[in-house]
Amino acid sequence: MLSEDARRSVEDSIKKYSQKKAAVLSTLHIAQKEKGWISEETIEEIAGILDIPSIEVKEVVSFYTIFNLRDVGKYHIQVCTNLSCSLLGSRHIVNYLEKRLGLGVGKSTEDKRFSLSEVECLGSCGTAPMMQINEDYYENLTEEKIDKILESLGHAQK
């Protein structure tokens, strides 16, 4: 169930549109921010709030890549591997993260703290290579910088 606060934000979003259904993306963002991912139960709840069949919510969740359909780690690390980042070593960044976290792309650590994905261009091409962790951008990445970021997220040094 979504919290009271989340329900209030959803009500505010609905007011932006002439049709309730249009608020489905906003609602999914609100839900993902609170839960970390979108479960079957959340889909049913959203369908109920917006008065639409749950299949219409499902269609949207599976079309838009930003929504997680499974329980990802607390910190979802997404490395851009599109051209400008690739040119400046994003493959190396992915390899380094795999090594530091001991996990492959598309996987989560056992303690569910971290998961790792490759994503398309995130609009930080001038500060490549870059990654996004949950909502935050980390740019001009180097190994040292990654070490510091992981440390700040509670991942001990090697």
Add this chain to the structure above:
Amino acid sequence: MERYLTKNFDVQDSETIKVYLSQGEGYKAVENALKKMTPEQIIDEIKKSGLRGRGGAGFPAGLKWSFMPKDNARPKYICCNADESEPGTFKDRQIIEKDPHQLIEGLIIGAYAMGVNTVYIYIRGEYASQAKILQNAIDEAYDNGYLGKNVLGTDFNIDIYIHRGGGAYICGEETGLMESIEGKKGQPRKKPPFPAGYGVWGYPTTINNLETFSHVSHIINRGADWFKGIGTEKSTGNTLFGVSGHVKRPGVYELPFGVSLKEIIYEHAGGIRNDNELKGVIPGGSSTKILTADMIDVRMDHDSLMQAGSSIGTGAIIVMDHTTCMVRVGCVLSHFYRHETCGQCTQCREGTAWMHQIIARIEKGEGEIEDLDILLDIASNMEGNTICALSDAAAWPVQGLLRYFRDEFEEHIKQKKCPFTDSFLV
């Protein structure tokens, strides 16, 4: 050369209305437009200025605005396109982060000119912190009477809402964007009908890129003739060039249309890293055809790039030095389009998958020489007869690479491996 879009970018707190108003011209354009100009006069001024869309296609903005029905019998909408998903492009984001009020002014003036009372800013979902900055700016504009009911005491009402996307390139296409606003999958619609007749929820709608709207207040403040005096005859004004890749100073540069690509790379962006040799440049975002090092005297405007066999696109310049393996470039780009096709049209769905498969195979050293003509066949099949332009956008980079770097593809096939040992990895 005067910068007007980015002139306050270095000012402390430039995203706040306080700083914006203290800079002299802040919200003067809205004041003048609403109190001294008729909607027709505004559209004429924008037409006269020659302002062209900055989202990729370069359509004249004033002309687009004039397609909107003049009567107010039904609701009308503006959608501001801040999806910014064309690889290499990172300019709209800078306006949001550093000077969002000039955008809001442009949106108010556009809405007044087209008789619109509701504006949606469609911002890509990943721009979470940018959405917050923008919402703060919108809230400030409401608090100061520039948005809401009876703007500045006139009888004009306007609301601006942010709509966050969900990580799909196709939602940057204008009809995919409208579907997405309606809360559906972002699958493009067949055109016609065009948005000005049948847009969001079937109502008349105008979609422009975020940067396009950001030029408007400056045109209103200083006149169409001033704007026309910047750039070239058919590409007027300054524009934001985003430079990335193997340059010393990547970043966004505000320069007049018509500046040479060489000047952008070697003067503004500081030249190639380690003073390496230049090999190729993608001049306008991932969808535009690559240029070779000996073509960089080209002027960066719509006509000149068209003559050079490419396109100015979003002004996103991706620079590659001599270490770069062009087959790998093809691999990365074709992967992107394969991932982003919405799948409605067979040529696009299948074509993007085949192209990526074949190029990846060539990169691994498992390609055949026939593959190159097959690639070109697929590409030409993908052009021109699909619902939206993503299919063309996927075909062009491959055609461009095979036009100028066919020898590198052949070398991979002959040697049965990638010969570029120093290239970036995929």
